Amino acid sequence: MPFEWSYFFSLFSIPAFWAACWTVVKLSSLAWLIGLLLGFALASAKQASSRWLSAPASLYVWFFRSVPLLVLLIFVYNLPQLVPASGKLLSNPFYAGLIALVLTEAAYMAEIHRGGLLSVAKGQREAARALGIGRLGAQRLIVVPQAFRIALPTLTNEYVTIVKLTSLVSVISLSELLLVGQRLYAQNFLVLETLGAVAVYYVLIVSLFGWGLQYLERHLDLARRKPGTLGEEQLAGLRRDLPAAASREVQARTPGTPAALHLSNIHKHYGNHHVLKGIDLSVQPGEVLSIIGPSGSGKTSLIRTINGLESIDEGEIVLFGESFIQAGDRPDNRRQRAGVRRIGMVFQNFNLFPHRTIADNVMLAPLHHGLGTRVELRRQALALLDKVGLLAHADKYPHQLSGGQQQRVAIARALAMKPQVMLFDEPTSALDPELVGDVLAVIRDLAREGMTMLIVTHEMDFALSISDRVLFMEDGHVQLDASPAAIRTGDHPRVRRFIGLENA
Numbered sequence: 001m002p003f004e005w006s007y008f009f010s011l012f013s014i015p016a017f018w019a020a021c022w023t024v025v026k027l028s029s030l031a032w033l034i035g036l037l038l039g040f041a042l043a044s045a046k047q048a049s050s051r052w053l054s055a056p057a058s059l060y061v062w063f064f065r066s067v068p069l070l071v072l073l074i075f076v077y078n079l080p081q082l083v084p085a086s087g088k089l090l091s092n093p094f095y096a097g098l099i100a101l102v103l104t105e106a107a108y109m110a111e112i113h114r115g116g117l118l119s120v121a122k123g124q125r126e127a128a129r130a131l132g133i134g135r136l137g138a139q140r141l142i143v144v145p146q147a148f149r150i151a152l153p154t155l156t157n158e159y160v161t162i163v164k165l166t167s168l169v170s171v172i173s174l175s176e177l178l179l180v181g182q183r184l185y186a187q188n189f190l191v192l193e194t195l196g197a198v199a200v201y202y203v204l205i206v207s208l209f210g211w212g213l214q215y216l217e218r219h220l221d222l223a224r225r226k227p228g229t230l231g232e233e234q235l236a237g238l239r240r241d242l243p244a245a246a247s248r249e250v251q252a253r254t255p256g257t258p259a260a261l262h263l264s265n266i267h268k269h270y271g272n273h274h275v276l277k278g279i280d281l282s283v284q285p286g287e288v289l290s291i292i293g294p295s296g297s298g299k300t301s302l303i304r305t306i307n308g309l310e311s312i313d314e315g316e317i318v319l320f321g322e323s324f325i326q327a328g329d330r331p332d333n334r335r336q337r338a339g340v341r342r343i344g345m346v347f348q349n350f351n352l353f354p355h356r357t358i359a360d361n362v363m364l365a366p367l368h369h370g371l372g373t374r375v376e377l378r379r380q381a382l383a384l385l386d387k388v389g390l391l392a393h394a395d396k397y398p399h400q401l402s403g404g405q406q407q408r409v410a411i412a413r414a415l416a417m418k419p420q421v422m423l424f425d426e427p428t429s430a431l432d433p434e435l436v437g438d439v440l441a442v443i444r445d446l447a448r449e450g451m452t453m454l455i456v457t458h459e460m461d462f463a464l465s466i467s468d469r470v471l472f473m474e475d476g477h478v479q480l481d482a483s484p485a486a487i488r489t490g491d492h493p494r495v496r497r498f499i500g501l502e503n504a
Contacts, residue, residue, distance in 0.1 A: 003192060003193065004190055004193050007188075007190055007193050008193040008196055008197055011184075011193070011194065011197035012197065012200075016175075016180050017177065017180055017197070017201060019175070020175055020176050020177045020179070020180045020201075021177065021201055021204075021205060023094070023174065023175065023176050024163060024166045024176050024177055024201075024202075024205060025205060025209075026094075027094065027097060027098060027101065027166050027169065027174075027176070028101075028159065028162045028163045028166055028205075028209075029209075030098055030102075031098055031101035031102050031105055031162050032105070032155075032158070032159045032162050034098075034102045034106075035101070035102050035105030035106045035108075035109045035158075035162075036109055036155065038102065038106040038109075038110075039105070039106045039107070039108070039109025039110040039112065039113050040109070040110075040113045040144075042057045042060060042061060042106060042107070042109075042110035042113075043057075043109075043110045043111070043112075043113035043114040043117060044113075044117070044139075045057035046058055046061070046110065046114060047114065047117060047118075057110070060106075060107060060110075061107045061110050061111065063107075064103050064104055064106070064107035065104075065107045065108065065111075067104075069100065069101070069104050069165060069168055070168055070171060072100045072103060072104060073096070073097060073100045073168060073169060073171055073172055074171060074172065075100075076090060076096050076099050076100045076103075077090060077093065077096040077097075077100075077172040093169065093172045093173050093174035094174055096172055097166070097169035097172060097174050100169075101162065101165065101166070101169075104165075105158065105162060108158060109155070109158060112151050112154045112155055112158065113147065113151055115150075115151065115154070116146075116147035116148065116150040116151030117143065117147045119146075119147065119150045120142075120143050120146045120147050120150070121351075123347060123349055123351040124138075124142050124143065124146065124351060124353065125138055125142070125143065126309055126347070126351065127142075127345075127347065127351035127352075127353070128141070128142050129307075129308065129309060129332065129340070130307055130309065130340065130343075130344075130345035130347075130414075131340075131341075131364075131365035131368075131413070131414075131417060132337050132338075132340045132341035132365065132369065132417070133365060133368055134332065134337060135332065137368055141364065141368065142353055145355050146353075146354065146355055149220045149221075149355065152213070152216065152217050152220065153217060155213075156210065156213040156214065156217065159209060159210070159213060160206050160210060163202065163205055163206050163209070164202065164206075167202075170182065177198050177201050177202065178198060180198075181194045181195060181197070181198040222354065222355065222397050222399065223399070225397065227393075227396045227397075227400035228395055228396065229392050229393060229396070230391070230392045230393075230394065230395070235391055235392055238382060238386075238391060238394075239386065239391070241379060242379055242382055242383040242386060243379060243380060243383045257284075257285060258318075258320055258321030259282045259283060259284055259285075259318070259320075259321075260283050260284060260285045260286075260287070260319070260320060260420065260421055260452045261281070261282070261283040261306065261317065261318070261319060261421060261452075261454075262281070262282045262283075262317070262318040263279055263280060263281040263282070263306070263315065263316075263317050263318075264280060264315050264316050264317075264318070265278050265279075265280060265314055265315040265316075266278070266279040266280075266281075266302070266305060266312050266314070266315040266317070267279075267312065267313045267314035267315055267327075268298075268301055268305060268310060268311075268312055268313055269313050274476060275298045275301045275476055276298050276301055276302060276305070276312075276476050277298075277475075277476035277477055278314075278315075278477075279298075279302060279315075279476075279477075279478060280478075281471070281478065281481075283421075283452060283454065284452075285320075285420075285452055286450045286451075286452055287452055287453075287468045287469065288447045288451075288452075288453045288455070288466055288467050288468050288469075289453070289454045289455070289467060289468065289469050289470070289471060290455045290456075290457055290462075290463035290464075290466070290467040290469075290470045290471070291303065291454060291455065291456045291457070291470075291471045291473060292456075292457065292458070292460065292463055292470060292471070292472055292473070292498070292499065293471075293472055293473035293474050293479075293498070294474060294498070297473040297474045297475060297476070298473055298475075298476045299456045299473050300348075300425055300426070300456060302456075302473070303423050303425050303454060303456050304425070305317065305325070306325075306343065306423060306454070307339075307340050307343045307345050307423060308325055308331070308332065308336045308339075308340055309345075311327075311329065311331060312325060312326075312327050313327055314327045315327055319339050319342060319343070319421075320342070320420065322339075323335075324336070324339040325339070341369065341417055341419075342419055342420045342421065343419055343420070343421045343422075343423060344414030344415060344417060344419035344421070344422040344423065345414060345422075345423045345425070346407070346410050346411055346414055346422070346423065346424045346425065346427050347410065347425055347427075348425050348426040348427065348429055348430055349430055350398070350403070350406040350407055350409075350410045350430070351410065352398040352406055352409055352410060352413070353398070354397065354398050354399060355397075356397075357394070357395050357396065357397055358385065358390065358393055358394055358395070358396055358397070358398065358401070358409050359378060359381050359382060359385065359394040359395065361398070361409060361413050362381035362384055362385060362409070362412050362413045362416045363377040363378055363380070363381040363416060364413075365413070365416060365417055366380070366416050366417060369417075371417075377416075380416065381394075381412070381416060382394055384412040384415055384416055385409070385412055387412065387415075388408040388409070388411055388412045388442050389408065389438070389442075390405055390408055390409060390412070393405065402435060403430060403431045403432065403435055404431050404432075404435030404436070404438045404439055405438075407427055407428070407430075407431065407435075407439045408438065408439060408442055410427075411427075411439075411442055411443070411446075420452060421451075421452045421453070421454070422446065422451055422452065422453045422454075423453075423454050423455075424443065424453065424454070424455040424456065424457070425456050426456050426457060426458065427439055427443065427455070427457070428440065428457070428458075428459055429458060436459070440459065440462050443455065443466070444466055447466050455467075460499040460500060463484075463499075464484040464487065464488070464499070465484070467483075467484055468483065469481060469482065469483055470482060470483070470484055470487055472492075472494075472495045472498065474494075479494070479495070480492055480495050487499070
């Protein structure tokens, strides 16, 4: 029997098919959008530390990924037999089909979202905490935009899957494409021609919406954005509008003022590993301390306890005479967040927010905390970028900069909160040797301004030249706390060997 081409083409002018197309579009789009939101809530609940949230979410995902959609469609459509009150809603095949699709797709999308959330580096959340941004703020501003971009290709594919799954809704008599086709070929027995037209309608829907989602994916792809360096005329115009002084207020060292930081009997364990063993330390306003020592000595753990990135098991940290962190504190409590805003943190691996421009990275935290209008904070951000020599790159993204430039942006971002204390966790260890100098020059300028700083570093010459005091740590203890001059001239053979002042 020959293929009836004239009949095949005539099917594209039948109103019933176009009405069914609209039904498929509405059903698939609503199922995708609602499933997207519900799936994200489930993914977040699965990652929650509370079992009261994670256990029900895990159970939901397990159950609805296990039940076939066809079974779920029939069950939901017939649910009024068990719950008569639901009959008003579920007697409509469209709503019954939508609910069944959402229940199924939310479970699948939860795993897609969870994959996206897990792909966001831990350092992104830590950078948010170091800027005093709470958990919800970090999710909204930093984690979710990155996770959505990562998950979008898979979410686009899931939309295609939903469009095809709408064909199953014909089992509850919803007049969608397949059911319209079945009714036609039941009358004329032209099965191939009718199903061929049905297939074309599905391809049309998938193509149109697939292209739209792919356009969104390309729009969000940062690698496609071309870096733009500002010219000299643009820079001159910007500088005319910048604040006259982007520097912080220098805190004078006056007798009787409380210590900027006071650490008392700090202990820290990772499981059975005792990392910090009773650290006592006092840092005066305006002092620069360098913390040196072999790998595994507890340097990074010490500096991370100072701004609450790591909890302490014993002891207390006092910030400018006020209790800041105590053993047993609930993580990220209000007192800690208030204190963290007075402490700037620069990480070894930069931890810039990759989905935001350099200027946006710098102004994000002050804007979140309401420290000024967007216009004012952008001017301050540009002034800080000028201070670290990167004003020309203000509208670039982090991946378009070198490692040394990214670290200088990280310093500017920390300074934007106008901190009273700056922490540097091996700020040059991830850089090529030729990039180290620019970063150290910025830190040296801060020291001249009187910024209170604690610097974990392996740059021994730099530590000895910039510091008021040098702490040598080993095996979780501060083995030596002395001035650079005392280290150079004193009888400290272990420390002198470590920094290369004498042969082993």
